[in-house]
Amino acid sequence: MAPFDIGQTWTICRGYGYASHTGTSNYGIDLTGAGCNSSASGRNVRAPAGGTVAYYQAAYGNLCVNKSGGGSYTLTHIDSSVTSGTVTAGQSVGTVAQPGARGNAGVAHIHFQMWSSPGCYGDAGIPFDSAHGTRICGAPDLAASGPNGYNNGTWSGTSFTGQACDGTSASNGSYIVASDTGRVYVMAGGSPMYVSGWGAVGGPHAINGTFTQTQIDAMPRYPADGTAIRNYGTGTIYVVAGGFGFAVTSLANIPNTSWVDIDGSAVAQLRSQPGDGTVIRDYPTGSIYVVSGGAAMAVTSLANIPYTSWTNVDGWAITHQLRQYPTDGSAIVDHSTGTVYLIAGGAPMTVVSFDNIPSITSLAYVDHWVLANQLRRYPTDGTVVRDYLGGGIHVVAGGAALGIASLANVPYTSWINVDNWGITHDLRGYPSDGTYVRDYTTGKVYVVQGGATAYLPSWGPAGPQPFVDVDPWTLSNQLHATG
Structure with missing residues (x-):
């Protein structure tokens, strides 16, 4: 058992x-x-x-x-x-x-x-x-x-x-078959990778173990961290970490000297991004990262994170396969202070109580350094956040949260639920100078300058600039626009 x-x-x-x-x-x-x-x-x-x-x-x-x-x-x-x-x-x-x-x-x-x-x-x-x-x-x-x-x-x-309780085992690179369905798999890091046909793995192989389909389905879905696999059809090698396949551009960039050939279609069995909290190391440089929301968060000192092990990967995969910022809604914890944040538009929004946000299914502990040096100070313009408890919706422009009185007045249809404390304390009270906003209902553009918001009749010699669509209510009640 x-x-x-x-x-x-x-x-x-x-x-x-x-x-x-x-x-x-x-x-x-x-x-x-x-x-x-x-x-x-x-x-x-x-x-x-x-x-x-x-x-x-x-x-x-x-x-x-x-x-x-x-x-x-x-x-x-x-x-x-x-x-x-x-x-x-x-x-x-x-x-x-x-x-x-x-x-x-x-x-x-x-x-x-x-x-x-x-x-x-x-x-x-x-x-x-x-x-x-x-x-x-x-x-x-x-x-x-x-x-x-x-x-x-x-x-x-x-x-x-853990092993199958019937005494059978399946070693790395061995082929197994489901006795009741006839489906064939090759084992990679403890995970059964489906083989659609012998041609996909270079021809017939000896079957090393027989299991029921239920037993196979109970095996890990993803290979263990550090497992190297090769798409037999293309020759591409991957190192698995957090259920994700980190591509290998050169064998000199990883410590692995062997791999398991798999059916190329089984690569789709892997995650689309590493699981939160996966720790990886750029093998050539030694730099360590914690993954959150598909992004690699740098670690400046192992004393700043709770993790004690990692998977060595090709540095190319870190810079080319992972995101610059965690996906919206990702949860991180500053290991040094214990403060929890939700990511919105690349910026951390403080959580003062788990009761103030939706249930978190995963999180990653990160080095305090990333908060000030890798993440954005404010969410990117156009990020829409919602006070999870109060229901108030806001769009970020120039680091400020601009209220939305009616969704009919803006083009936005989705948002990130956050703690209201983050809206009132992490964001600016007024957009930064040079921020452009547009009344979505009329198309009129306004510019923020010197703490005031004024109508912009034309773009001028510089031409059109990026702007954020806002609710006309905001222009008159929050920005007190003129013109």
Whole structure:
């Protein structure tokens, strides 16, 4: 049994008998992605055994399932997609909650525990070992006594990679087949990459393992970070990080010396941009970046981020495949101060309370340096933001938020929901000098100069300049335009 995707590597951050793992929770373990950090945030969580949901406590993300064959288990600190009914072994039941959510004390992890009795409570806790029939597939036999590598309880510091529970395995570059569908895959970094036909990978290959389609679907969707793959049809090599394929222009630019040939169509299986919080290193220069919203945020010191590992990639891919600024709505955390921001038009908008913004599904911790040196000071002109709680909509011009009384008076149809505090404190009170705005309903253009807004009858010798369409209400009530 395993509560996660096959092929993923996990670490027991806190083991049996840890401070909070005593009494009825004596045999609980806290599973993190690598070390005791939050790299597992957003990972898939699966039912380790079939049964009936006893309850789900949303505050702590605590899913309790009574096993069909007796006993029960809990998966805690997860965003559960199942709150009642039955589950089957291997079924996706949610994702690991982001840091600071579902009572996880700021570290994204799964608290996993088994009981010999139903209800997920009492003195019937049991260890994850063969003697009790509860061994986690791919993990050591986690008997009641064992090493204490992190001094965080028995078995803390133990890392392992999940395997299929039928004893079969699929090594890197091996070919597997689904016994019930006949679909063929080549394994790359623990992930099955679909093979549409033998011609796409250079001809027939020996089948090294047979699984059910359900087992294959339970394997990781993306190759592990650092896996090198090659599009057999084009010869292009990629290094995978955060589920994204970073192109390689020269083998001298990466440390990898081998790769797995895949069907070119399987490249579409990868993410369109790396997952938030992916840490990459320009191998030739040594520069390190944290990815947020598809953009590479520079790291000036490892002391300024919580991450301790990275994936070496070709620097060309960083400058040519990633964005200049994170996508609108991306969430970042200044690791030095703990302040949260939402990106709008390339600029950080402060969040003073998670209640003031939509639910965040992912975030990235960044170096404080990027706030003043890499991101914009103000959102780019024409960015539309909305006070998530109050509903007020504004368009940014010259660093100022200009109100919109009616959407019928402007051409905008979408916006970024932000905390109102950011609108009132992060933006200017009046557009900067030289900002041009246009009354969308009349087409009249105005220019801001010296704190005043005046009608511009013609563009003059310099010709047309960029402008921001605004609501006529703004011109008369906020900018007090003349002319």
